[in-house]
Amino acid sequence: MSVTAAQGFEASGVVAGLKSTGKPDVALVVNRGRRAAVAGVFTSNRAKAHPVIWSQQVVADGDARAVVLNSGGANCFTGPFGFQTTHLTAETVAEALDIGAGDVVVCSTGLIGVGDQTFRDKVIAGSQSAVVELSPTGGTAAATAIMTTDTHAKEAVVQGDGWVVGGMAKGAGMLAPGLATMLVVLTTDADVPAAKLHSALRSATHVTFDRLDSDGCMSTNDTVVLLASGESGITPDDDAFTRAVTALCADLAEQLQGDAEGASHDITIEVVGAVSEDEAVEVGRSLARSNLLMAAVFGNDPNWGRVLAAIGTTSAQFDPYDVDVSFNGVRLCAKGAPDRPVTDCDMSPRALRILLDLHAGPATATILTNDLTHDYVHENSAYSS
The missing domain is CATH 3.10.20.340 (ArgJ beta chain, C-terminal domain)
Structure with missing residues (x-):
């Protein structure tokens, strides 16, 4: 169940028509827990996509309730219209969940330069459908919906002492270090404040995703986000929590390596x-x-x-x-x-x-x-x- 293995989380993956294959292409992960802590790590590429620019602002205060993701279009270098699309996507999810738009992380992946009215309409409609389809067992559906050239969904879970960290990732090309190297959503039901989430995530990505260098090409959309619901009621030792997050990231990084486009070794x-x-x-x-x-x-x-x-x-x-x-x-x-x-x-x-x-x-x-x-x-x- 990956991102829904931790208590307090729901997820979904739906077909919005962004992919010509007719496969799921919009995913949503929502934190329903007592705590809404978040930490994020983003591409260091100076050419950042609109969702990255938006989401960096969202996580700055350490609070977020939802992550909405689409495949089938990166919404990068699409001008003011593209940033408005990102903002509208967050507002659509926020209104449906009765939260603030500033508590919605937005992620996109796919071809750079895709971002016309048709793209916007499909993302918005897909986001609305994703809210309706939310489920405590929707982790795999979400992991499937964020795939692009991936051949399979990538999920992992690490059990702590009475708490859990789970995650999903996508990525099969343009894998190069820059604080993060793909789209990754991690969740935990540990009761951990944002500052400690940030410390654990930075430590983990430094020795996992930062060390995955598949083709030397850095994406414009790379995002790793960690959400904490606090639903376990347990605050783990800092080192134990960091080890668990690092193990989770290492697992997902190795899955990404194993699915790199066309690789034979x-x-x-x-x-x-x-x-x-x-x-x-x-x-x-x-x-x-x-x-x-x-x-x-x-x-x-x-x-x-x-x-x-x-x-x-x-x-x-x-x-x-x-x-x-x-x-x-x-x-x-x-x-x-x-x-x-x-x-x-x-x-x-x-x-x-x-x-x-x-x-x-x-x-x-x-x-x-x-x-x-x-x-x-x-x-x-x-x-x-």
Whole structure:
């Protein structure tokens, strides 16, 4: 039930006609609980969609009751009409729920530049229908409605000590870090104030969604929002709550990685022996964004030379001739030189782990990514057609 696993939440997913497939495309999550705390993390892309601009204002006071989401159109770069559409969407949901429009987070996903009167009419009508269809078991319907090129709904639940955190996510392309990397709604029935929600969410996204770098392309609409109903009546220890939120985000991030458009390998890049965590992240990201390395992985070629070439472009402190590189547990490079034949490494499994030891310090970081495939290029060459 994902977002409705926590007490006090209802959700729905309905067909509004935004998708040509006739599949659900408007979702709604509502907090009916005693508390209406919220925290949000948004794209750091300077090119922000209208729903992001609106929702940043909504979460600023730490209170929100609902999140309405549509797929089938990003409502980005649609001018004043687009922002008015976002505002009207919030007002429509607010009126139906008898709450203020300033307590409604709005999220959109899909093609940039879509935002005419037809789009508006369908979003508004869909939002009205979503209110009618709200249900304590509507989590999966909501998770299905926010899908775009996703092949399946993405949901997760983590049980606390008498409280729960649940969530749903969408994303299969344009996955790159910027505080958040897709549309994600998280809910909890723990009794947690907004400030602590914000702290836990920032901590969680920093080591999960921020480390998912599937194709190096940052979206204009990325949003992660966490709602707390307080219905369990339990206020968990701060560390325990942060661990639960982090585990939930990690689960959803891995689901997103596994559904990346056209990918044939799910790649975990583990950097150890770095001087600092930031440098470990920089090094790991340089591998994730190396088209040459990702193409080699697609071809089942453990080309560790491309690893060294990529990390040499970073500002991280290390000696390139003191670096070890392993693919799936087989060390192919030791101290910047061949260690054993590349034929010793089996690249055929979908899961691939690249371990890079810089031998420069105590810090580590892990980046999740995917290979570069023909299917990915095809999917994104015809996305708007």
